[in-house]
Every structure is written in structure tokens, then in C-alpha cells.
Amino acid sequence: MSDSRVSSVIQEWVSSYPGQPHSQPLNPVASNQAAQSSQMSQMDMISYGQSHTGIIRGVTDERVAEQMMGLPYLSYNTSCLSSNPNSGSLNHHQSHAGDFSPFLLPRAPVTKRSISKDSAEYRLRRERNNVAVRKSRDKARRRILLTQQRALQLQEENQKLQMKIGQLTQELDTLKHILSQRHLQGGEDGTPQESAI
Amino acid sequence: MSDSRVSSVIQEWVSSYPGQPHSQPLNPVASNQAAQSSQMSQMDMISYGQSHTGIIRGVTDERVAEQMMGLPYLSYNTSCLSSNPNSGSLNHHQSHAGDFSPFLLPRAPVTKRSISKDSAEYRLRRERNNVAVRKSRDKARRRILLTQQRALQLQEENQKLQMKIGQLTQELDTLKHILSQRHLQGGEDGTPQESAI
DNA sequence: AAGTATTGCGCAATTC
DNA sequence: CGAATTGCGCAATACT
Missing domain, CATH: 1.20.5 (Single alpha-helices involved in coiled-coils or other helix-helix interfaces)
Structure with a gap:
């Protein structure tokens, strides 16, 4: 009867869940500055590596600042500008990290690889x-x-x-x-x- | 036993589905140019209507503009959506252009209220x-x-x-x-x- | 090391 | 008008 139908659906369903998709999100990471594309466009460059703090942000942008503003809903930790690997306490592979000492200067851009948006x-x-x-x-x-x-x-x-x-x-x-x-x-x-x- | 537990979960679940969320998506609208923020940023302005050819702003009346806004003009073009997973698709940016009903032409600066992003x-x-x-x-x-x-x-x-x-x-x-x-x-x-x- | 898959985010259009 | 949804592209990551 309907059994066959059910079975098929179940099967499809099962196939939708291979082991584990990936790993739980759990990633509250602050990749907030995502949308900044608007302003980013000015820089026209993004560094794929750790584009650290100072570098990217801090650049003339009001919009960003405003976004950082208060978030009534579940405040976010906008504070740090992304790129901070350990942000969410995620285990991630923070791989290369120790390179720059606790104080990395905005300069010495270990710039991994900047790619022009053009x-x-x-x-x-x-x-x-x-x-x-x-x-x-x-x-x-x-x-x-x-x-x-x-x-x-x-x-x-x-x-x-x-x-x-x-x-x-x-x-x-x-x-x-x-x-x-x-x-x-x-x-x-x-x-x-x-x-x- | 577990019944109570199940029940509660079910209840929560049920409450998650009030009648109908809203309405089915069905909306393949072409809001593609969304991400163009990078470029848009230069203009720093967005027109809520269809800007389009030359004529764009010029009208400042909000009310009128807003009313026009809700019109389902260029809603259907990228009908590619429905159920079509066609990942490889390149469909999507073909924009809205020339298909309006007999009446109503682009000519009337249907301009919407332009809002400064600042x-x-x-x-x-x-x-x-x-x-x-x-x-x-x-x-x-x-x-x-x-x-x-x-x-x-x-x-x-x-x-x-x-x-x-x-x-x-x-x-x-x-x-x-x-x-x-x-x-x-x-x-x-x-x-x-x-x-x- | 390079490419794909996921995910959170903000934008803008729509719907309620 | 204002909040809720939804499709989309971006960028950071996770996975392969």
C-alpha cells in the first residue's frame, strides 16, 4: 500500500543526510563585515589570508561603523572585525597564527594574496x-x-x-x-x- | 514515559507552522542586481523603482512612488526558478527589460523615491x-x-x-x-x- | 594547494 | 508605515 510510498520518501530523506553534512555550524563567528562590499569597493582589494584588523577596516567608512552599532536582536559581537580566527572559540585550524607576535603592525602585511576585484x-x-x-x-x-x-x-x-x-x-x-x-x-x-x- | 516528551516537542513543532508561513516563494523575481552594492556604492543612491534608461529620478513624491513600487511589473522573467536545481545555470542576470503590458510605458518617470545611502x-x-x-x-x-x-x-x-x-x-x-x-x-x-x- | 560546499550576513524586493 | 520573508551575492570557513 502506502508503504512503498513511504519507503521511497524515507529513502530520499535518508540520502539527504549523509553522515554529517559537515560539522555543526556552531559558528557564531563574526564575519560581519561581509556586506561591506559597498565600501570595500573603494579598496577594490581583499586579502584572502588574514587581512587583519587594522588593514581593512578603519578605512573611511561610515556605513560600517553604523552597522557595528547596536543590535537589539541578539547583539553580535561586532567589535572585532572578523578575520579573527579564534573568535567564536571555534577550534578551526588556526594554523598559521603565531607568525606575527601579539602586536602585529598593520603594516608588515603578511598579505597572503590580495586579489583585485577587477x-x-x-x-x-x-x-x-x-x-x-x-x-x-x-x-x-x-x-x-x-x-x-x-x-x-x-x-x-x-x-x-x-x-x-x-x-x-x-x-x-x-x-x-x-x-x-x-x-x-x-x-x-x-x-x-x-x-x- | 517518553510520551510527554514527544508531545511537547510536537507542540513546539506545530507552533512553528502557523497555517502558512506566508505564501509560497514562487517569486523568481529578478532582484539580482542586489549585490552590486559595490558598484552601487559609487552612486550612493538607489532607486526603488526601476531606474532604467535615462530617466530616473526627478520626482520627489514619495507617496506616488511607493504605490508604484508594489506593482508586479517585471516580476516574471527569470522563470527559471521553480524546482529547477540546474546549478550550472547561468540564468539569472538577464534583467528586466522591455516586457510591459500595453499600457504604462517606461516613459512616465515612474521613478521611485531615491534614497541616499548616507x-x-x-x-x-x-x-x-x-x-x-x-x-x-x-x-x-x-x-x-x-x-x-x-x-x-x-x-x-x-x-x-x-x-x-x-x-x-x-x-x-x-x-x-x-x-x-x-x-x-x-x-x-x-x-x-x-x-x- | 586548489576547488567545492556551507553558512552567516547585509541588501533590496515583496508580502503581511 | 513597519516587521517578516526570501532570493541573491559576498566573504569566511569547512571539507575534499
Whole structure:
């Protein structure tokens, strides 16, 4: 019956959850300055490595500052400008970190690799990532949908099972009753049969 | 037992789905040029309507502009959306252009209220929206989580129920068998009780 | 080391 | 008008 249908859905659902997607987000990291693209555009450069504090920010931008402002909703720790690896207390691989002593000067930019936003390579990367993002989100949407459907089906199935259990239980009680009656009757009087289940 | 726990979870889950969130997405609208903030920043202005060819601002009337805003003009063009995961798609930026209904032409500077991105009001709006967005997403995340938990619990419960049905069925078969035996045998031997089931 | 997959974020358009 | 949603691109990460 519907079993086959359910099964298939479940299967799809299961396939949506391979082991573990990745690892739990748990990443409250402050990658806040993301949207700063608007201002960033002025710099037209982003450093892929640790573009540290001073470097990027601190540049003439009001918008950023404003964004840093109060967040009524779950305040964020806007304070540090991203790039700070240990921010969220994440284990991440802070890999290369000790290089610069506690005081790194904004200069000595260990600049990993600055890429011009005009660079063809940059655009290529961006476009690829955008594609990946869309793909990933579609996937997520489908997964969520499947989970919802799965939940609904399980709920239905559950009700049916409960119902069945109710029937079986009742039937069982009846039989037990009948049996006990007969047992008592052994050879004595003859009580009615109660054929009705 | 666990019932109470399940119930509570279910309740939470249910509360996460008030009737309908809003309405189905279905909105493939081309809001693509969103990220252009980098470029936009140069203009420092955004037109809420469709800026377009030459004519853009020139009108300052907010009210009128806002009314126009809600019009579903260029809503449909990138119909590529629906269910189509086509990751590799390059669909998406083709923008809105030339397809308007017979009436209403681009000519009337349908210009919307242009708001300076420097404007305090703008920043205020943005910040509020950002807060709302975060809130909304948190909510969504929680909802998804609840759905997953719900599905898992239902699954467990299901297994238990199946198991129980198996037991009951077996017990029932046994009793039926016993009963049939007695029926046939009348009142002779005493078949073992098989109390153990 | 390089490429893809995820995730949080802000923007802007829409919906309520 | 204002809050809630949603699709999108960006950048930082996580994973391969």
C-alpha cells in the first residue's frame, strides 16, 4: 500500500543526510563585515589570508561603523572585525597564527594574496562560488522539504499503527476473556459462548 | 514515559507552522542586481523603482512612488526558478527589460523615491531590516531543527509501535490457536498454557 | 594547494 | 508605515 510510498520518501530523506553534512555550524563567528562590499569597493582589494584588523577596516567608512552599532536582536559581537580566527572559540585550524607576535603592525602585511576585484580571476572565483551557493541552497531547501514530508508521513503512519494496536489489544482481551471463561467452566455449568469477538 | 516528551516537542513543532508561513516563494523575481552594492556604492543612491534608461529620478513624491513600487511589473522573467536545481545555470542576470503590458510605458518617470545611502533614514531602515532578517532566520533555523527532531522521534516511536504490533499479533495467534485446539478437542487434554509469550 | 560546499550576513524586493 | 520573508551575492570557513 502506502508503504512503498513511504519507503521511497524515507529513502530520499535518508540520502539527504549523509553522515554529517559537515560539522555543526556552531559558528557564531563574526564575519560581519561581509556586506561591506559597498565600501570595500573603494579598496577594490581583499586579502584572502588574514587581512587583519587594522588593514581593512578603519578605512573611511561610515556605513560600517553604523552597522557595528547596536543590535537589539541578539547583539553580535561586532567589535572585532572578523578575520579573527579564534573568535567564536571555534577550534578551526588556526594554523598559521603565531607568525606575527601579539602586536602585529598593520603594516608588515603578511598579505597572503590580495586579489583585485577587477581581476578576472576574482570574478571567476566569485561566479563559481555563487553557483555553488545556489546549488547548496537548493539542496538545503529540498532537504528541508523532504524532512517535513517525512515527518507528516511518519505521523500518519503512527496514527494507523496506534489504531491497529488498539484493535489487536481489544481482540486479545476478548480472546483472553473467552479463554478464561472456558477454563473456569472446565466441566461445570455451561455459560454462553459469547461468540462475538 | 517518553510520551510527554514527544508531545511537547510536537507542540513546539506545530507552533512553528502557523497555517502558512506566508505564501509560497514562487517569486523568481529578478532582484539580482542586489549585490552590486559595490558598484552601487559609487552612486550612493538607489532607486526603488526601476531606474532604467535615462530617466530616473526627478520626482520627489514619495507617496506616488511607493504605490508604484508594489506593482508586479517585471516580476516574471527569470522563470527559471521553480524546482529547477540546474546549478550550472547561468540564468539569472538577464534583467528586466522591455516586457510591459500595453499600457504604462517606461516613459512616465515612474521613478521611485531615491534614497541616499548616507541618509540617516536609510541606515535606520537597513538596520531594522537587518535585525528582522536575523530574527527571521533564527526562527527558520529553529523550525527546521524542530522538524528534524520531530521526525526522528516519530521514527523511534514508529519502531516501538511496530514492535508492539508484532508482539500483540503473535500473542493473538497463540491464543487463537489454543482456542481452536480446545474447540476441536472439546474438553479433553489440557493443552499447555504457554503463558510465556 | 586548489576547488567545492556551507553558512552567516547585509541588501533590496515583496508580502503581511 | 513597519516587521517578516526570501532570493541573491559576498566573504569566511569547512571539507575534499
